[in-house]
Amino acid sequence: xxxxxxxxxxxxxxxxxxxxxxxxxxxxxxxxxxxxxxxxxxxxxxxxxxxxxxxxxxxxxxxxxxxxxxxxxxxxxxxxxxxxxxxxxxxxxxxxxxxxxxxxxxxxxxxxxxxxxxxxxxxxxxxxxxxxxxxxxxxxxxxxxxxxxxxxxxxxxxxxxxxxxxxxxxxxxxxxxxxxxxxxxxxxxxxxxxxxxxxxxxxxxxxxxxxxxxxxxxxxxxxxxxxxxxxxxxxxxxxxxxxxxxxxxxxxxxxxxxxxxxxxxxxxxxxxxxxxxxxxxxxxxxxxxxxxxxxxxxxxxxxxxxxxxxxxxxxxxxxxxxxxxxxxxxxxxxxxxxxxxxxxxxxxxxxxxxxxxxxxxxxxxxxxxxxxxxxxxxxxxxxxxxxxxxxxxx
Numbered sequence: 001x002x003x004x005x006x007x008x009x010x011x012x013x014x015x016x017x018x019x020x021x022x023x024x025x026x027x028x029x030x031x032x033x034x035x036x037x038x039x040x041x042x043x044x045x046x047x048x049x050x051x052x053x054x055x056x057x058x059x060x061x062x063x064x065x066x067x068x069x070x071x072x073x074x075x076x077x078x079x080x081x082x083x084x085x086x087x088x089x090x091x092x093x094x095x096x097x098x099x100x101x102x103x104x105x106x107x108x109x110x111x112x113x114x115x116x117x118x119x120x121x122x123x124x125x126x127x128x129x130x131x132x133x134x135x136x137x138x139x140x141x142x143x144x145x146x147x148x149x150x151x152x153x154x155x156x157x158x159x160x161x162x163x164x165x166x167x168x169x170x171x172x173x174x175x176x177x178x179x180x181x182x183x184x185x186x187x188x189x190x191x192x193x194x195x196x197x198x199x200x201x202x203x204x205x206x207x208x209x210x211x212x213x214x215x216x217x218x219x220x221x222x223x224x225x226x227x228x229x230x231x232x233x234x235x236x237x238x239x240x241x242x243x244x245x246x247x248x249x250x251x252x253x254x255x256x257x258x259x260x261x262x263x264x265x266x267x268x269x270x271x272x273x274x275x276x277x278x279x280x281x282x283x284x285x286x287x288x289x290x291x292x293x294x295x296x297x298x299x300x301x302x303x304x305x306x307x308x309x310x311x312x313x314x315x316x317x318x319x320x321x322x323x324x325x326x327x328x329x330x331x332x333x334x335x336x337x338x339x340x341x342x343x344x345x346x347x348x349x350x351x352x353x354x355x356x357x358x359x360x361x362x363x364x365x366x367x368x369x370x371x372x373x374x375x376x377x378x379x380x381x382x383x384x385x386x387x388x389x390x391x392x393x394x
Contacts, residue, residue: 046128
Protein backbone atom coordinates (compact mmCIF):
# COMPACT_ATOMS: atom_id res chain seq x y z
CA UNK A 1 0.00 0.00 0.00
CA UNK A 2 2.82 2.39 0.90
CA UNK A 3 4.58 1.59 -2.41
CA UNK A 4 1.42 2.31 -4.43
CA UNK A 5 0.92 5.61 -2.63
CA UNK A 6 4.54 6.56 -3.27
CA UNK A 7 4.36 5.65 -6.98
CA UNK A 8 1.29 7.85 -7.52
CA UNK A 9 2.61 10.75 -5.45
CA UNK A 10 3.66 13.94 -7.27
CA UNK A 11 5.67 16.56 -5.42
CA UNK A 12 4.77 20.24 -5.53
CA UNK A 13 7.86 20.93 -7.64
CA UNK A 14 6.95 18.26 -10.20
CA UNK A 15 3.34 19.48 -10.31
CA UNK A 16 4.49 23.03 -11.08
CA UNK A 17 6.82 21.73 -13.81
CA UNK A 18 3.97 19.77 -15.43
CA UNK A 19 1.67 22.81 -15.29
CA UNK A 20 4.28 25.09 -16.91
CA UNK A 21 4.98 22.52 -19.63
CA UNK A 22 1.28 22.01 -20.37
CA UNK A 23 0.72 25.75 -20.64
CA UNK A 24 3.57 26.21 -23.11
CA UNK A 25 2.59 23.23 -25.31
CA UNK A 26 -1.13 24.03 -25.49
CA UNK A 27 -0.43 27.71 -26.16
CA UNK A 28 1.81 26.77 -29.11
CA UNK A 29 -0.72 24.26 -30.51
CA UNK A 30 -3.55 26.80 -30.28
CA UNK A 31 -1.40 29.39 -32.07
CA UNK A 32 -0.66 26.92 -34.89
CA UNK A 33 -4.39 26.25 -35.26
CA UNK A 34 -5.09 29.99 -35.47
CA UNK A 35 -2.34 30.41 -38.09
CA UNK A 36 -3.91 27.68 -40.26
CA UNK A 37 -6.90 29.98 -40.78
CA UNK A 38 -4.75 32.23 -42.96
CA UNK A 39 -3.60 29.62 -45.50
CA UNK A 40 -5.98 26.90 -46.83
CA UNK A 41 -2.96 24.80 -47.88
CA UNK A 42 -2.34 24.06 -44.20
CA UNK A 43 -5.62 22.18 -43.84
CA UNK A 44 -6.40 20.86 -47.34
CA UNK A 45 -5.01 17.55 -48.59
CA UNK A 46 -6.01 14.54 -50.75
CA UNK A 47 -7.55 11.19 -49.84
CA UNK A 48 -5.37 8.10 -50.21
CA UNK A 49 -8.47 6.26 -51.42
CA UNK A 50 -11.29 8.38 -52.91
CA UNK A 51 -13.78 5.60 -52.01
CA UNK A 52 -13.34 6.45 -48.30
CA UNK A 53 -15.31 9.20 -46.60
CA UNK A 54 -12.83 9.46 -43.67
CA UNK A 55 -9.27 8.23 -43.17
CA UNK A 56 -7.66 8.17 -39.71
CA UNK A 57 -3.90 8.12 -40.29
CA UNK A 58 -1.77 7.63 -37.16
CA UNK A 59 -3.98 9.99 -35.12
CA UNK A 60 -2.68 10.94 -31.66
CA UNK A 61 -4.99 12.80 -29.25
CA UNK A 62 -3.53 13.59 -25.85
CA UNK A 63 -4.86 15.30 -22.73
CA UNK A 64 -2.41 17.51 -20.85
CA UNK A 65 -3.52 16.88 -17.26
CA UNK A 66 -2.14 17.96 -13.89
CA UNK A 67 -0.50 14.56 -13.38
CA UNK A 68 1.01 14.18 -16.85
CA UNK A 69 0.09 13.50 -20.46
CA UNK A 70 -2.81 11.07 -20.96
CA UNK A 71 -2.44 9.31 -24.33
CA UNK A 72 -6.16 8.74 -24.92
CA UNK A 73 -5.74 7.99 -28.65
CA UNK A 74 -2.24 6.95 -29.73
CA UNK A 75 -1.46 6.10 -33.35
CA UNK A 76 -4.93 5.10 -34.55
CA UNK A 77 -5.29 3.94 -38.18
CA UNK A 78 -8.53 2.96 -39.90
CA UNK A 79 -10.85 4.07 -42.72
CA UNK A 80 -14.58 4.61 -43.09
CA UNK A 81 -15.59 3.62 -46.67
CA UNK A 82 -18.44 5.45 -48.40
CA UNK A 83 -21.99 4.13 -47.83
CA UNK A 84 -20.89 1.66 -45.13
CA UNK A 85 -21.16 1.20 -41.37
CA UNK A 86 -17.97 0.88 -39.30
CA UNK A 87 -18.38 -0.33 -35.72
CA UNK A 88 -15.80 0.75 -33.13
CA UNK A 89 -15.79 -1.51 -30.08
CA UNK A 90 -13.84 -1.81 -26.86
CA UNK A 91 -14.26 -1.42 -23.12
CA UNK A 92 -14.87 1.94 -21.43
CA UNK A 93 -11.86 4.25 -21.63
CA UNK A 94 -10.29 2.63 -24.70
CA UNK A 95 -10.52 5.83 -26.79
CA UNK A 96 -13.67 5.22 -28.88
CA UNK A 97 -15.44 8.48 -28.05
CA UNK A 98 -12.22 10.52 -28.07
CA UNK A 99 -11.56 9.30 -31.62
CA UNK A 100 -14.97 10.59 -32.73
CA UNK A 101 -14.58 13.86 -30.81
CA UNK A 102 -11.21 14.36 -32.54
CA UNK A 103 -13.00 14.10 -35.88
CA UNK A 104 -15.66 16.59 -34.77
CA UNK A 105 -13.08 18.88 -33.09
CA UNK A 106 -15.16 18.80 -29.90
CA UNK A 107 -12.31 18.00 -27.50
CA UNK A 108 -12.09 19.95 -24.24
CA UNK A 109 -9.44 22.38 -25.42
CA UNK A 110 -6.88 23.58 -24.61
CA UNK A 111 -6.17 20.54 -22.37
CA UNK A 112 -7.27 18.08 -25.09
CA UNK A 113 -5.28 18.31 -28.33
CA UNK A 114 -4.80 16.20 -31.46
CA UNK A 115 -1.01 16.42 -31.58
CA UNK A 116 -0.15 14.12 -34.49
CA UNK A 117 -1.38 12.32 -37.58
CA UNK A 118 -4.07 13.25 -40.09
CA UNK A 119 -7.85 12.90 -40.18
CA UNK A 120 -8.76 13.23 -43.84
CA UNK A 121 -12.41 14.03 -44.61
CA UNK A 122 -13.51 13.63 -48.22
CA UNK A 123 -15.07 16.80 -49.62
CA UNK A 124 -16.37 14.98 -52.69
CA UNK A 125 -14.55 17.23 -55.19
CA UNK A 126 -11.21 15.41 -55.30
CA UNK A 127 -9.81 17.23 -52.26
CA UNK A 128 -10.04 16.62 -48.52
CA UNK A 129 -9.88 18.51 -45.25
CA UNK A 130 -7.20 17.55 -42.74
CA UNK A 131 -9.49 17.95 -39.73
CA UNK A 132 -6.52 18.10 -37.33
CA UNK A 133 -5.51 21.53 -38.70
CA UNK A 134 -8.88 22.81 -39.92
CA UNK A 135 -9.74 26.18 -38.30
CA UNK A 136 -12.91 26.73 -36.26
CA UNK A 137 -14.61 28.86 -38.93
CA UNK A 138 -14.48 25.95 -41.42
CA UNK A 139 -15.40 23.33 -38.81
CA UNK A 140 -18.57 25.25 -37.94
CA UNK A 141 -19.69 24.78 -41.55
CA UNK A 142 -18.79 21.06 -41.56
CA UNK A 143 -20.30 20.08 -38.19
CA UNK A 144 -24.01 19.33 -38.42
CA UNK A 145 -23.98 19.70 -42.21
CA UNK A 146 -21.47 17.20 -43.65
CA UNK A 147 -20.56 15.37 -40.41
CA UNK A 148 -23.11 14.99 -37.63
CA UNK A 149 -23.09 13.22 -34.29
CA UNK A 150 -25.75 11.42 -32.26
CA UNK A 151 -24.59 11.82 -28.68
CA UNK A 152 -24.62 9.15 -26.00
CA UNK A 153 -27.20 10.58 -23.58
CA UNK A 154 -30.19 12.37 -25.19
CA UNK A 155 -31.26 14.13 -21.99
CA UNK A 156 -27.93 15.97 -21.72
CA UNK A 157 -27.60 16.48 -25.49
CA UNK A 158 -30.93 18.35 -25.69
CA UNK A 159 -31.36 21.79 -24.13
CA UNK A 160 -34.08 21.56 -21.44
CA UNK A 161 -35.23 25.21 -21.79
CA UNK A 162 -35.96 25.17 -25.54
CA UNK A 163 -38.79 23.45 -27.35
CA UNK A 164 -38.02 20.52 -29.65
CA UNK A 165 -38.96 22.44 -32.79
CA UNK A 166 -36.61 25.33 -31.94
CA UNK A 167 -33.68 22.96 -31.44
CA UNK A 168 -34.12 21.25 -34.82
CA UNK A 169 -34.86 24.58 -36.54
CA UNK A 170 -31.56 25.99 -35.27
CA UNK A 171 -29.47 23.40 -37.15
CA UNK A 172 -31.37 23.89 -40.41
CA UNK A 173 -31.23 27.72 -40.18
CA UNK A 174 -27.51 27.70 -39.39
CA UNK A 175 -26.53 25.75 -42.51
CA UNK A 176 -29.29 27.09 -44.80
CA UNK A 177 -29.45 30.84 -44.11
CA UNK A 178 -31.49 31.47 -47.27
CA UNK A 179 -34.45 29.30 -46.19
CA UNK A 180 -37.65 30.99 -45.11
CA UNK A 181 -39.17 30.42 -41.68
CA UNK A 182 -42.00 28.36 -43.16
CA UNK A 183 -39.58 26.16 -45.13
CA UNK A 184 -37.47 25.58 -42.01
CA UNK A 185 -40.51 24.46 -40.02
CA UNK A 186 -41.64 22.22 -42.89
CA UNK A 187 -38.19 20.58 -42.98
CA UNK A 188 -38.28 20.08 -39.19
CA UNK A 189 -41.69 18.41 -39.37
CA UNK A 190 -40.42 16.26 -42.22
CA UNK A 191 -37.49 15.11 -40.04
CA UNK A 192 -39.81 14.32 -37.12
CA UNK A 193 -41.92 12.23 -39.47
CA UNK A 194 -38.82 10.54 -40.92
CA UNK A 195 -37.64 9.35 -37.47
CA UNK A 196 -41.05 7.79 -36.75
CA UNK A 197 -42.74 10.35 -34.52
CA UNK A 198 -46.50 10.13 -35.16
CA UNK A 199 -47.62 13.29 -33.34
CA UNK A 200 -45.08 15.55 -35.05
CA UNK A 201 -47.06 18.80 -34.65
CA UNK A 202 -47.49 18.16 -30.92
CA UNK A 203 -43.87 17.10 -30.34
CA UNK A 204 -42.68 20.20 -32.26
CA UNK A 205 -44.02 22.37 -29.40
CA UNK A 206 -42.93 20.12 -26.49
CA UNK A 207 -39.93 20.38 -24.16
CA UNK A 208 -37.44 17.47 -23.82
CA UNK A 209 -38.66 16.50 -20.33
CA UNK A 210 -42.13 15.78 -21.75
CA UNK A 211 -40.77 12.96 -23.93
CA UNK A 212 -39.67 9.41 -23.14
CA UNK A 213 -36.06 8.23 -23.55
CA UNK A 214 -36.79 6.61 -26.92
CA UNK A 215 -38.54 9.75 -28.20
CA UNK A 216 -35.63 11.95 -27.06
CA UNK A 217 -33.19 9.66 -28.87
CA UNK A 218 -35.29 10.01 -32.03
CA UNK A 219 -35.12 13.81 -31.66
CA UNK A 220 -31.31 13.60 -31.43
CA UNK A 221 -31.30 11.53 -34.62
CA UNK A 222 -33.58 14.09 -36.33
CA UNK A 223 -31.18 16.91 -35.36
CA UNK A 224 -28.18 14.91 -36.62
CA UNK A 225 -29.81 14.10 -39.97
CA UNK A 226 -31.54 17.44 -40.60
CA UNK A 227 -28.96 18.54 -43.20
CA UNK A 228 -28.46 15.09 -44.83
CA UNK A 229 -24.82 14.57 -43.73
CA UNK A 230 -22.42 12.27 -45.57
CA UNK A 231 -21.09 10.86 -42.26
CA UNK A 232 -23.12 10.07 -39.13
CA UNK A 233 -21.28 9.39 -35.86
CA UNK A 234 -23.47 7.39 -33.47
CA UNK A 235 -21.89 7.39 -30.00
CA UNK A 236 -23.58 4.51 -28.14
CA UNK A 237 -27.03 5.63 -29.35
CA UNK A 238 -28.91 2.85 -27.52
CA UNK A 239 -27.16 2.79 -24.12
CA UNK A 240 -30.01 4.23 -22.01
CA UNK A 241 -32.86 2.50 -23.86
CA UNK A 242 -34.71 -0.74 -23.23
CA UNK A 243 -34.22 -3.67 -25.59
CA UNK A 244 -37.33 -3.17 -27.75
CA UNK A 245 -36.60 0.54 -28.27
CA UNK A 246 -32.94 -0.31 -29.02
CA UNK A 247 -34.03 -2.50 -31.94
CA UNK A 248 -36.31 0.26 -33.28
CA UNK A 249 -33.56 2.91 -33.08
CA UNK A 250 -31.01 0.66 -34.83
CA UNK A 251 -33.47 -0.22 -37.61
CA UNK A 252 -34.25 3.48 -37.98
CA UNK A 253 -30.55 4.37 -38.26
CA UNK A 254 -29.95 1.66 -40.86
CA UNK A 255 -32.93 2.73 -42.96
CA UNK A 256 -32.03 6.43 -42.79
CA UNK A 257 -28.41 5.65 -43.73
CA UNK A 258 -29.61 3.89 -46.88
CA UNK A 259 -32.14 6.63 -47.63
CA UNK A 260 -29.55 9.44 -47.29
CA UNK A 261 -26.72 7.36 -48.84
CA UNK A 262 -24.52 8.18 -45.83
CA UNK A 263 -21.83 6.34 -43.85
CA UNK A 264 -22.04 5.54 -40.13
CA UNK A 265 -19.36 5.39 -37.44
CA UNK A 266 -21.06 3.30 -34.76
CA UNK A 267 -19.36 3.54 -31.36
CA UNK A 268 -20.50 0.91 -28.87
CA UNK A 269 -19.43 -1.74 -26.38
CA UNK A 270 -22.40 -3.94 -27.31
CA UNK A 271 -21.15 -6.67 -29.65
CA UNK A 272 -24.72 -7.64 -30.53
CA UNK A 273 -25.38 -4.18 -31.95
CA UNK A 274 -22.19 -4.34 -34.03
CA UNK A 275 -22.99 -7.81 -35.36
CA UNK A 276 -26.39 -6.65 -36.56
CA UNK A 277 -25.35 -3.37 -38.19
CA UNK A 278 -21.65 -3.06 -39.04
CA UNK A 279 -19.94 -3.88 -42.34
CA UNK A 280 -16.49 -3.37 -40.78
CA UNK A 281 -15.32 -3.58 -37.16
CA UNK A 282 -12.46 -1.76 -35.41
CA UNK A 283 -11.42 -3.13 -31.99
CA UNK A 284 -9.68 -0.61 -29.71
CA UNK A 285 -7.75 -1.17 -26.50
CA UNK A 286 -5.94 1.44 -24.37
CA UNK A 287 -6.03 4.07 -27.12
CA UNK A 288 -4.86 1.85 -29.97
CA UNK A 289 -6.46 -0.30 -32.67
CA UNK A 290 -5.60 -3.93 -31.91
CA UNK A 291 -7.66 -5.54 -34.69
CA UNK A 292 -9.79 -4.45 -37.64
CA UNK A 293 -11.59 -6.23 -40.44
CA UNK A 294 -14.99 -7.07 -41.87
CA UNK A 295 -17.74 -8.02 -39.42
CA UNK A 296 -17.52 -11.64 -40.62
CA UNK A 297 -13.74 -11.78 -39.99
CA UNK A 298 -13.94 -10.25 -36.52
CA UNK A 299 -16.89 -12.31 -35.31
CA UNK A 300 -16.06 -15.66 -36.91
CA UNK A 301 -12.25 -15.50 -37.02
CA UNK A 302 -11.09 -13.20 -34.16
CA UNK A 303 -7.31 -13.19 -33.81
CA UNK A 304 -6.18 -10.75 -31.12
CA UNK A 305 -6.44 -12.19 -27.58
CA UNK A 306 -8.40 -9.10 -26.51
CA UNK A 307 -10.98 -9.58 -29.28
CA UNK A 308 -11.25 -13.26 -28.37
CA UNK A 309 -11.78 -12.25 -24.72
CA UNK A 310 -14.55 -9.83 -25.71
CA UNK A 311 -16.28 -12.57 -27.68
CA UNK A 312 -16.03 -15.02 -24.76
CA UNK A 313 -17.44 -12.47 -22.30
CA UNK A 314 -20.79 -11.99 -24.10
CA UNK A 315 -23.75 -14.15 -23.02
CA UNK A 316 -25.01 -16.78 -25.46
CA UNK A 317 -28.74 -17.49 -25.77
CA UNK A 318 -29.55 -21.01 -24.64
CA UNK A 319 -26.15 -21.63 -23.05
CA UNK A 320 -26.18 -22.04 -19.26
CA UNK A 321 -23.02 -21.03 -17.37
CA UNK A 322 -22.27 -20.46 -13.68
CA UNK A 323 -20.67 -17.10 -14.42
CA UNK A 324 -19.71 -15.06 -17.49
CA UNK A 325 -16.08 -14.96 -18.55
CA UNK A 326 -14.21 -11.75 -17.71
CA UNK A 327 -10.79 -10.67 -18.92
CA UNK A 328 -8.39 -10.75 -15.93
CA UNK A 329 -6.32 -7.76 -14.79
CA UNK A 330 -6.81 -4.07 -15.57
CA UNK A 331 -5.83 -1.51 -18.20
CA UNK A 332 -2.34 0.03 -17.72
CA UNK A 333 -1.95 3.57 -16.39
CA UNK A 334 -2.64 5.91 -19.36
CA UNK A 335 -0.08 8.44 -18.05
CA UNK A 336 2.74 5.86 -18.07
CA UNK A 337 2.02 3.28 -20.78
CA UNK A 338 4.54 0.40 -21.13
CA UNK A 339 6.86 -0.05 -24.15
CA UNK A 340 5.61 -3.59 -24.81
CA UNK A 341 2.13 -4.76 -25.89
CA UNK A 342 -0.44 -2.99 -23.71
CA UNK A 343 -2.45 -6.21 -23.33
CA UNK A 344 0.49 -8.46 -22.41
CA UNK A 345 -0.04 -8.41 -18.64
CA UNK A 346 -3.69 -9.48 -19.08
CA UNK A 347 -3.13 -11.91 -21.95
CA UNK A 348 -3.62 -15.64 -21.46
CA UNK A 349 -1.90 -16.39 -24.79
CA UNK A 350 1.31 -14.38 -24.48
CA UNK A 351 4.54 -15.87 -25.83
CA UNK A 352 8.27 -15.10 -25.53
CA UNK A 353 8.12 -12.53 -28.34
CA UNK A 354 5.66 -10.46 -26.32
CA UNK A 355 8.57 -9.22 -24.17
CA UNK A 356 9.68 -7.08 -27.14
CA UNK A 357 8.42 -3.69 -28.26
CA UNK A 358 4.79 -2.94 -29.03
CA UNK A 359 3.82 -5.27 -31.93
CA UNK A 360 3.43 -3.93 -35.46
CA UNK A 361 0.25 -4.37 -37.46
CA UNK A 362 0.08 -7.67 -39.38
CA UNK A 363 -2.05 -7.94 -42.53
CA UNK A 364 -3.79 -11.34 -42.64
CA UNK A 365 -5.97 -10.50 -45.66
CA UNK A 366 -6.90 -7.47 -47.74
CA UNK A 367 -9.30 -6.35 -45.01
CA UNK A 368 -8.09 -8.12 -41.83
CA UNK A 369 -5.29 -6.54 -39.75
CA UNK A 370 -4.15 -7.46 -36.22
CA UNK A 371 -1.42 -6.18 -33.86
CA UNK A 372 -0.09 -9.36 -32.28
CA UNK A 373 3.27 -11.18 -32.32
CA UNK A 374 1.53 -14.55 -32.69
CA UNK A 375 0.75 -13.76 -36.34
CA UNK A 376 4.15 -12.42 -37.45
CA UNK A 377 4.84 -15.65 -39.40
CA UNK A 378 1.37 -15.82 -41.00
CA UNK A 379 0.92 -12.40 -42.61
CA UNK A 380 2.59 -9.26 -43.93
CA UNK A 381 4.16 -7.22 -41.13
CA UNK A 382 3.27 -3.55 -41.52
CA UNK A 383 4.45 -0.53 -39.52
CA UNK A 384 3.99 0.11 -35.82
CA UNK A 385 1.62 2.78 -34.49
CA UNK A 386 3.63 5.96 -33.89
CA UNK A 387 3.39 7.93 -30.66
CA UNK A 388 4.27 11.60 -30.46
CA UNK A 389 7.06 12.67 -28.12
CA UNK A 390 5.42 15.65 -26.40
CA UNK A 391 8.81 17.18 -25.65
CA UNK A 392 9.30 17.62 -29.42
CA UNK A 393 6.15 19.75 -29.64
CA UNK A 394 7.94 22.75 -28.13
